[in-house]
Amino acid sequence: MNDSILVRAGQPYGQEPVDIVIEGDRITAIAPVGTATADRVLDAHGCVVLPGLVDLHTHLREPGREHAETIESGSKAAALGGFTCVHAMANTSPVADTAGVVEQVWRRGIECGLVDVRPVGAVTVGLEGRQMAELGAMAGSAAAVRVFSDDGLCVHDPLLMRRALEYVKAFDGVVAQHAQDPRLTEGAQMNESELSGRLGLAGWPAVAEESIIARDVLLAEHTGSRLHVCHVSTAGSVEVIRWAKSRGMPVTAEATPHHLLLTEELVSTFDPVYKVNPPLRRRGDVQALRAAVLDGTIDIIATDHAPHPREDKDCEWAAAAMGMLGLETALGIAAQVVTRGANTDSAGEGADSNDSTDWQAIAQLMSVAPARIGRVADQGQPIEPGSIANLAIWDPSVETVVSGERLASRSGNTPYTGYTLPGAVRHVLFRGRPSVVDGGIA
Amino acid sequence: MIGRHLLSAQDLTSADAVRILDTAGELASVTDRSVKKLPTLRGRTVVTLFFEDSTRTRISFELAAKRLSADVINFAAKGSSLSKGESLKDTALTLEAMGADAVIIRHGASGAPYRLANAGWIQGAVINAGDGTHEHPTQALLDAYTLRNHLRSGQGDLDGARVAIVGDILHSRVARSNVALLRTLGAHVTVVAPPTLLPYGVQAWPCDVSYDIDDVLPHVDAVMMLRVQAERMAGSYFPNELEYSRRYGLDSRRMALMPSEAIVLHPGPMNRGVEISAEVADSPQAVVVEQVTNGVHVRMAVLYLLLGGRPEELDLEGADR
Numbered sequence: 001m002n003d004s005i006l007v008r009a010g011q012p013y014g015q016e017p018v019d020i021v022i023e024g025d026r027i028t029a030i031a032p033v034g035t036a037t038a039d040r041v042l043d044a045h046g047c048v049v050l051p052g053l054v055d056l057h058t059h060l061r062e063p064g065r066e067h068a069e070t071i072e073s074g075s076k077a078a079a080l081g082g083f084t085c086v087h088a089m090a091n092t093s094p095v096a097d098t099a100g101v102v103e104q105v106w107r108r109g110i111e112c113g114l115v116d117v118r119p120v121g122a123v124t125v126g127l128e129g130r131q132m133a134e135l136g137a138m139a140g141s142a143a144a145v146r147v148f149s150d151d152g153l154c155v156h157d158p159l160l161m162r163r164a165l166e167y168v169k170a171f172d173g174v175v176a177q178h179a180q181d182p183r184l185t186e187g188a189q190m191n192e193s194e195l196s197g198r199l200g201l202a203g204w205p206a207v208a209e210e211s212i213i214a215r216d217v218l219l220a221e222h223t224g225s226r227l228h229v230c231h232v233s234t235a236g237s238v239e240v241i242r243w244a245k246s247r248g249m250p251v252t253a254e255a256t257p258h259h260l261l262l263t264e265e266l267v268s269t270f271d272p273v274y275k276v277n278p279p280l281r282r283r284g285d286v287q288a289l290r291a292a293v294l295d296g297t298i299d300i301i302a303t304d305h306a307p308h309p310r311e312d313k314d315c316e317w318a319a320a321a322m323g324m325l326g327l328e329t330a331l332g333i334a335a336q337v338v339t340r341g342a343n344t345d346s347a348g349e350g351a352d353s354n355d356s357t358d359w360q361a362i363a364q365l366m367s368v369a370p371a372r373i374g375r376v377a378d379q380g381q382p383i384e385p386g387s388i389a390n391l392a393i394w395d396p397s398v399e400t401v402v403s404g405e406r407l408a409s410r411s412g413n414t415p416y417t418g419y420t421l422p423g424a425v426r427h428v429l430f431r432g433r434p435s436v437v438d439g440g441i442a
Numbered sequence: 443m444i445g446r447h448l449l450s451a452q453d454l455t456s457a458d459a460v461r462i463l464d465t466a467g468e469l470a471s472v473t474d475r476s477v478k479k480l481p482t483l484r485g486r487t488v489v490t491l492f493f494e495d496s497t498r499t500r501i502s503f504e505l506a507a508k509r510l511s512a513d514v515i516n517f518a519a520k521g522s523s524l525s526k527g528e529s530l531k532d533t534a535l536t537l538e539a540m541g542a543d544a545v546i547i548r549h550g551a552s553g554a555p556y557r558l559a560n561a562g563w564i565q566g567a568v569i570n571a572g573d574g575t576h577e578h579p580t581q582a583l584l585d586a587y588t589l590r591n592h593l594r595s596g597q598g599d600l601d602g603a604r605v606a607i608v609g610d611i612l613h614s615r616v617a618r619s620n621v622a623l624l625r626t627l628g629a630h631v632t633v634v635a636p637p638t639l640l641p642y643g644v645q646a647w648p649c650d651v652s653y654d655i656d657d658v659l660p661h662v663d664a665v666m667m668l669r670v671q672a673e674r675m676a677g678s679y680f681p682n683e684l685e686y687s688r689r690y691g692l693d694s695r696r697m698a699l700m701p702s703e704a705i706v707l708h709p710g711p712m713n714r715g716v717e718i719s720a721e722v723a724d725s726p727q728a729v730v731v732e733q734v735t736n737g738v739h740v741r742m743a744v745l746y747l748l749l750g751g752r753p754e755e756l757d758l759e760g761a762d763r
Contacts, residue, residue, distance in 0.1 A: 196642065197642050197644060318574065319529075
């Protein structure tokens with residue numbers, strides 16, 4: 001159980017190969033290739049070693065919708081995607097708005113033992129947007145909640161948002177806002193555009209996101225509190241956040257892999273696998289998001305992994321649930337985005353060589369920064385002796401053909417079925433123990 | 443030849459559309475005779491699958507199918523999976539198991555006919571009889587047929603015809619299908635509505651856009667008035683019925699702005715006194731009743747062509763004795 005482990009000849013952040021020795025839950029030595037020994041060897045020749053990925057935005061569905069996902073199946077999906085920590089969103093049934101529920105989720109995560117499951121606490125009771133939930137009790141519970149969000153719904157009331165921002169300062173919390181003006185998006189089915197007009201689907205206009213973000217960054221500045229913006233999806237939102245950061249406002253932001261890759265044209269199939277909230281946007285939005293990820297305006301990539309059972313997608317568009325799987329495909333897409341840069345069309349430049357992938361940037365976007373925002377001390381640590389051994393080992397030399405059927409998630413609603421993504425997760429170490437070995441749960 | 447399904451007016455080429463209209467014309471002349479039935483679809487099963495009430499459209503399709511001797515099953519699926527009734531998928535699988543050759547679907551959700559046609563649930567032809575605020579292609583075909591009879595002597599396309607579509611463009615499947623089809627047939631279309639009832643991005647549509655009906659009427663060969671629904675007032679699309687009627691309703695004064703030979707269409711059911719005055723609705727220029735008759739012939743043509751009939755066989759079939 002406490003045998004030492006040697007990760008042989010992996011390349012931290014894509015740099016020169018080294019041997020990494022792990023004893024207990026820590027990295028104890030980094031040595032030239034071939035010089036170290038241990039009880040167990042994990043071969044990592046040709047592989048990139050990253051700090052274990054941290055997802056700030058995951059829906060694990062338990063408690064309440066275990067037919068879509070459980071903490072166990074979601075933990076497996078996360079581990080297979082290279083994650084060592086996920087933040088479980090609060091929109092469960094019951095809602096994670098009390099210390100009791102967040103502790104239950106947190107304990108179940110420990111029992112599954114594949115990733116750190118960090119519960120996100122609801123901002124308002126029952127996600128109803130009326131009364132502040134017991135944020136302090138959740139922060140002070142064994143789950144030590146630091147991220148609070150009504151995700152799925154917007155904290156629309158400006159006074160309530162202000163109070164929540166102020167209140168979480170007492171325990172260094174952050175409010176993660178799902179920015180969506182509810183009145184401007186009543187019945188919304190897809191991005192509002194020329195296409196929505198043609199398809200006769202009610203539009204979700206960019207301004208419904210941008211106006212909330214604009215209000216919230218001003219509130220964050222006024223209160224001096226930390227604001228995190230979930231799943232930024234429009235070019236206009238990027239401009240607002242860029243402006244806010246230039247003024248020194250305490251705001252961080254995330255983009256999802258699907259908003260960095262897919263565009264609204266997919267909706268014209270009326271296949272609900274492409275139905276997601278916020279909706280897929282225009283090509284120009286994708287390009288702006290990519291540029292923002294590369295220049296640091298957007299701090300992190302988060303999956304918004306949203307499992308739904310088949311019956312919730314095997315229906316007409318308007319009846320379908322919103323959301324798509326993300327954990328097991330996130331790193332491949334992120335690698336593609338960081339390698340190819342902002343222009344969606346430029347599959348050429350740099351994409352043919354994984355050497356040009358900026359793995360330091362990936363580590364920042366998917367591990368270091370989300371751990372910092374979520375105040376997860378044991379995650380996102382540098383790959384060096386003394387750090388907790390949370391490591392994702394990625395083989396860039398292979399390709400992965402995505403199939404919803406083959407994913408570990410209990411649901412299959414991936415929009416990427418049939419896509420070929422670069423690379424594959426080979427091994428994952430979670431607190432010094434292998435959670436994934438050779439692409440399978442250890 | 444038109445495809446396997448009729449889902450959208452946008453899928454029709456000009457040649458496809460003219461072929462449907464020509465076939466409708468031939469079927470009309472055949473069924474004007476004393477025996478109205480053709481044996482063409484004998485033994486074929488046609489299902490009308492209506493998730494929304496629309497007696498007018500349903501009986502039009504039903505009559506069309508019966509005049510072609512098809513067996514017709516009316517499936518009124520009240521409430522879709524949206525209201526936790528039987529899902530679209532299970533309904534489709536049921537119809538497939540019963541051997542439906544064609545399914546005519548009316549559904550409140552935009553794109554539902556696409557799911558029916560493309561999700562692998564059924565093999566038969568799918569005909570869109572109106573989906574949400576998306577499309578209603580057979581309505582556009584019957585409108586084009588009516589326009590062609592009046593403006594082009596029932597021949598060819600609608601090249602150069604000037605048509606205004608007035609009313610709730612935003613929520614209208616009739617408008618979407620008509621803009622697409624009339625443009626394909628060479629007509630010049632202008633949509634007229636208050637800005638709140640125009641879709642985002644309408645500037646990119648293949649038509650002109652106007653907020654002022656009085657500017658447009660003097661320059662049209664036909665005007666199509668759309669039903670405006672009272673519930674739109676609750677959504678703040680316009681202040682009240684009276685103001686809408688004053689600014690966009692077609693009354694005798696406005697009709698006098700139109701060229702004397704211009705015609706007035708309405709897909710029905712009409713709100714007399716709102717978008718159209720009783721005087722206009724009952725005037726000789728109004729062709730609303732003709733549209734209903736033409737609807738049967740156009741739907742016969744669509745069924746005929748989709749289910750494999752050939753126009754050259756028409757005069758050889760048994761009905762003309």
